[in-house]
Amino acid sequence: MPVGTIKKLVHDKGFGFISGSDGSDVFFHHSSVADRQFDSLEEGQQVDYTVDSQGGNQGKGPRAATVRPS
DSSP: OOEEEEEEEETTTTEEEEEETTSOEEEEEGGGBOSSOGGGOOTTOEEEEEEOTTOOGGGSSOBEEEEEEO
16 A cells, blocks of 8 residues: 655545655545544644546546545
8 A cells, every 4th residue: 555645635625645655646525534534634744545447537647546645
C-alpha cells in the first residue's frame, strides 16, 4: 500500500489530493476515506492509500480508492 501526505483538502466539496512518495499527486473523494471521517483529516497528514486501477477521475489521473491515516 503506498504512503503519501495529504497535499490539499477542499472540505466544502469533499475531496483532496495526496502527494505520493514518488512525487505524483493522487485525487481522493471523501467516500474513499476508511476508518475515519473526511473532516478529521488535515493537510500534511501522512496516509496509506490504494490507487484505482482504472485511473478514476474521468481520465484526469489516478484516484485513490481507499485512504487511511498512517
